[in-house]
Each structure stands twice: as structure tokens, then as C-alpha cells.
Amino acid sequence: xxxxxxxxxxxxxxxxxxxxxxxxxxxxxxxxAILGFFGIETTSFAALLAAIGIAIGAAWGGLxxxxxxxxxxxxxxxxxxxxxxxAGGVTGTVVEIGLFTTSINTPDNVxxxxxxxxxxxxxxxxxxxxxxxxxxxxxxxHNDVDHNDAINLLKARISRIPKRMxxxx
Numbered sequence: 478x479x480x481x482x483x484x485x486x487x488x489x490x491x492x493x494x495x496x497x498x499x500x501x502x503x504x505x506x507x508x509x510a511i512l513g514f515f516g517i518e519t520t521s522f523a524a525l526l527a528a529i530g531i532a533i534g535a536a537w538g539g540l541x542x543x544x545x546x547x548x549x550x551x552x553x554x555x556x557x558x559x560x561x562x563x564a565g566g567v568t569g570t571v572v573e574i575g576l577f578t579t580s581i582n583t584p585d586n587v588x589x590x591x592x593x594x595x596x597x598x599x600x601x602x603x604x605x606x607x608x609x610x611x612x613x614x615x616x617x618x619h620n621d622v623d624h625n626d627a628i629n630l631l632k633a634r635i636s637r638i639p640k641r642m643x644x645x646x
Contacts, residue, residue: 490558490574494551497576539594543577546597550574560605565595 478499482492505526513519551574556562560571562581569583579596581589604610618627 488557490554491551493573493575494547539592540577542594543592546593547574547576547579549597550579550593555601556603556605560603562604563602565591565599567591 479492479496482495509519509523509526550556556564556571558571558573561569562571564579564581567581567583567589569581569589572580572582572588574593578590578592581591583589616627616631618624
């Protein structure tokens with residue numbers, strides 16, 4: 478299935494999300510089928526499985542919130558794999574958006590795994606969304622320096638920087 482999704486040029490974020498859902502569903506179906514093959518009544522097992530699901534859902538409400546937030550992250554797409562973001566108090570490059578967590582690699586090469594609910598319920602800064610970012614730098618000059626000469630020197634140096642856009646000075 479993974480090769481099929483990748484050959485269709487589907488976004489890796491959605492591929493990982495779908496593969497996780499399909500994997501869990503197939504495991505549950507396999508267990509029920511094996512029990513039915515051995516003669517165990519699967520209708521009562523299905524009811525038991527539903528009761529266990531409700532109990533686990535009530536006990537792990539936060540986990541379900543992470544699941545729902547993960548679904549919204551995939552649907553609304555405030556960021557994608559490879560974007561440089563700040564979310565949930567962490568700044569770095571998104572490595573994976575999973576069912577319950579998102580993995581972010583920080584600039585100092587530390588893998589951070591954050592619950593999707595924390596990311597979705599907080600502000601998200603996506604530094605990769607726009608082609609350019611504004612940078613303001615303040616230069617402090619000595620009183621004896623001619624400010625027009627300093628501006629001309631800075632303009633000459635800045636003109637050598639690739640991929641720059643200038644506003645008003």
C-alpha cells in the first residue's frame with residue numbers, strides 16, 4: 478500500500494496517516510477473523526471490543542484529543558513535513574505528522590515528539606510558508622561616523638547577499 482500511495486504522488490504526511498489507520502484496522506479485523514475461525518462467537522467479542530473501546534476512550538480522553546487534533550492538522554494543513562515551524566513551544570523542522578504526535582527535529586538536532594492536541598491548541602508559526610521573511614537589524618554608530626557613508630557601505634555589502642528584497646530605508 479505504501480508503494481501504491483507513493484506512486485500516486487500523495488503527500489508523505491497523508492501517506493503516514495492513512496497507513497497507520499489501515500494498519501490498526503487490519504489488525505483488529507485479523508484478530509476477529511482468527512477468533513471466528515476457531516469457533517469463538519465473534520458477535521459477543523465485538524460487543525466486548527466496543528465496551529473496551531469506550532472504557533479506554535474515557536480513561537484516555539487526552540489521547541482521543543490528540544487523534545482528533547491530528548486529523549485536523551492533516552485536513553487544515555497549517556504545515557507539512559519539511560516545514561520549519563514553531564509549535565507547542567518547540568522550534569524546528571517537521572519530520573512526521575502522525576495519528577497522535579508530531580515529530581520535530583530542532584536546530585540543535587534533537588528529535589522532539591509533541592502531542593497533536595498541544596500543537597493544534599497553541600499558536601503555530603510556519604517560517605516556510607512564505608518565500609521571504611523580513612529581518613530588521615539596528616546598527617549603532619559612533620557619533621564621529623558619517624551616517625550617509627555607513628548607509629552606503631551597508632547597501633554595498635547587502636547587495637552581495639543572494640535572494641534579498643529591500644524595503645524603504
